[in-house]
Amino acid sequence: MHMPDVTPAMELKVETADALTCNVQPLLHEIRHALARLLDEGGHTVIDLRSLPLAPGEEQQLLDELGNGEVYARLHALGPTEIIESRYPGVWIVVHYNSSDEVIGKFIEVCDIPNLLRSQQADIQQGLEQLQAQLPAAIN
Amino acid sequence: MSKDETLGEALRRQGITRRGFLKFCAATASMMALPPSMVPAIAAALEKAMRPSVIWLSFQECTGCTESLTRSHSPTVEGLIFDTISLDYHHTLQAASGSAAEAAREAAMEENYGKYILVVDGSIPTANPGYSTIAGISNKSMLLDTAKGAAAIVAVGTCAAYGGIPKAKPNPTGAVAVSDLIKDKPIINVSGCPPIPVVITGVLAHFLTFGTIPELDALGRPKAYYGQSIHDRCYRRPFYDKGLFANTFDDEGAKKGWCLYKLGCKGPTTYNACATTKWNEGTSFPIEAGHPCLGCSEPDFWDGGGFYKALSMPTEDITRAAVYAVGAGAAAGVALGAMNRAKKARAVKTHEKVTINDLEKGADDD
Numbered sequence: 001m002h003m004p005d006v007t008p009a010m011e012l013k014v015e016t017a018d019a020l021t022c023n024v025q026p027l028l029h030e031i032r033h034a035l036a037r038l039l040d041e042g043g044h045t046v047i048d049l050r051s052l053p054l055a056p057g058e059e060q061q062l063l064d065e066l067g068n069g070e071v072y073a074r075l076h077a078l079g080p081t082e083i084i085e086s087r088y089p090g091v092w093i094v095v096h097y098n099s100s101d102e103v104i105g106k107f108i109e110v111c112d113i114p115n116l117l118r119s120q121q122a123d124i125q126q127g128l129e130q131l132q133a134q135l136p137a138a139i140n
Numbered sequence: 141m142s143k144d145e146t147l148g149e150a151l152r153r154q155g156i157t158r159r160g161f162l163k164f165c166a167a168t169a170s171m172m173a174l175p176p177s178m179v180p181a182i183a184a185a186l187e188k189a190m191r192p193s194v195i196w197l198s199f200q201e202c203t204g205c206t207e208s209l210t211r212s213h214s215p216t217v218e219g220l221i222f223d224t225i226s227l228d229y230h231h232t233l234q235a236a237s238g239s240a241a242e243a244a245r246e247a248a249m250e251e252n253y254g255k256y257i258l259v260v261d262g263s264i265p266t267a268n269p270g271y272s273t274i275a276g277i278s279n280k281s282m283l284l285d286t287a288k289g290a291a292a293i294v295a296v297g298t299c300a301a302y303g304g305i306p307k308a309k310p311n312p313t314g315a316v317a318v319s320d321l322i323k324d325k326p327i328i329n330v331s332g333c334p335p336i337p338v339v340i341t342g343v344l345a346h347f348l349t350f351g352t353i354p355e356l357d358a359l360g361r362p363k364a365y366y367g368q369s370i371h372d373r374c375y376r377r378p379f380y381d382k383g384l385f386a387n388t389f390d391d392e393g394a395k396k397g398w399c400l401y402k403l404g405c406k407g408p409t410t411y412n413a414c415a416t417t418k419w420n421e422g423t424s425f426p427i428e429a430g431h432p433c434l435g436c437s438e439p440d441f442w443d444g445g446g447f448y449k450a451l452s453m454p455t456e457d458i459t460r461a462a463v464y465a466v467g468a469g470a471a472a473g474v475a476l477g478a479m480n481r482a483k484k485a486r487a488v489k490t491h492e493k494v495t496i497n498d499l500e501k502g503a504d505d506d
Contacts, residue, residue: 116166
């Protein structure tokens with residue numbers, strides 16, 4: 001069947017509003033305070049990006065400001081999760097997806113390492129049991 | 141899933157690791173509009189939460205509320221929460237029908253008396269019981285009967301919460317809200333046409349996590365989602381503050397994404413979570429797509445005047461005012477109508493922009 005020539009939706013230019021919520025700078029300051037707290041007291045801060053009003057383009061502006069650092073990790077637990085250390089060590093961008101690659105949560109974590117990256121006690125215990133079950137009885 | 145299984149056990153049985161569970165809890169906290177610092181407490185509570193029995197009654201409704209919840213792509217967090225409850229009766233979704241379905245409802249009520257959650261979508265007709273029945277039982281008697289043993293009632297959608305479209309003037313079926321008939325049970329109104337899926341499941345998750353109903357506003361809605369107006373959380377709010385408005389759907393203001401207040405946006409009087417939670421897997425919400433908020437989560441939104449009339453304009457009395465003016469022998473209303481018709485005709489001729497205001501006033505006078 002001949003398909004008519006149409007402009008794919010992805011190529012349409014979406015205009016960004018020219019006066020924005022101006023929430024990017026306050027967020028960067030909040031991250032700066034959280035980093036200082038991490039150094040002084042070891043406090044772990046999590047900012048839920050979905051709870052804040054941001055204009056189209058502003059979230060990207062924030063992520064561009066934070067940039068990418070040395071670590072990029074992709075987990076597969078209940079759908080993929082991307083954990084990226086920003087160019088400011090200790091500031092992590094955590095994006096949870098479902099199995100259809102749709103974003104279900106987007107957070108900025110200010111910490112040494114996001115909890116999700118650590119092996120979890122319950123999983124270690126389960127892993128140990130599996131390994132023991134797999135090895136010949138004599139070695140146990 | 142066994143009824144004696146905790147949520148943590150059920151998720152592990154489904155092969156979900158502790159990491160997956162933590163991710164689930166982080167997304168659930170976000171969904172419940174709780175601060176991320178509460179994730180460990182939520183994880184501890186959800187780990188031990190028992191599977192609640194849920195009876196879902198659908199009355200005068202369009203099934204949009206159920207669609208809103210079940211059409212989200214799986215597996216989502218909403219889907220997992222939905223899978224975790226024991227949905228013992230939902231006549232749209234269950235395989236059984238007729239007396240077998242009613243037997244399932246009665247069995248669930250008896251087994252979980254005093255503990256089950258009753259979810260209702262749709263308004264209840266009171267003018268004539270025959271307007272809406274299920275298995276020969278009128279909506280009103282089914283509601284009164286099922287509500288007796290419920291721990292709490294969740295009125296899902298504006299129809300169940302406030303009467304909604306069935307209650308719109310002239311309300312031929314005498315439709316009323318759940319709270320008009322039930323006075324002795326906690327009722328959580330999850331309004332919206334339809335409500336945002338995560339708000340529906342957020343309420344269930346709150347019940348699962350804390351075993352209590354969330355804090356409610358004066359209209360019986362959870363404050364976590366309905367605590368702030370669309371206007372206050374709208375990314376276009378700075379334009380309102382600067383006096384920058386779209387006057388038509390294709391003018392410079394519309395193209396630049398300015399405030400839609402003058403196009404009838406009901407954001408300032410509407411309380412809901414659309415501006416931050418958003419729709420379609422968090423893609424956008426009506427204002428972001430360029431359309432004013434209709435105010436669908438407010439009582440009587442359907443009778444609240446024209447969707448495209450700005451809030452400061454007279455909303456429902458324009459026609460009546462014109463009739464009174466003519467009745468009193470005054471020519472003002474007629475002259476206004478003629479003026480608007482002339483402006484409309486001139487606009488067509490010169491391809492001039494016509495505002496919504498011109499169209500509505502003209503239509504009222506035609």
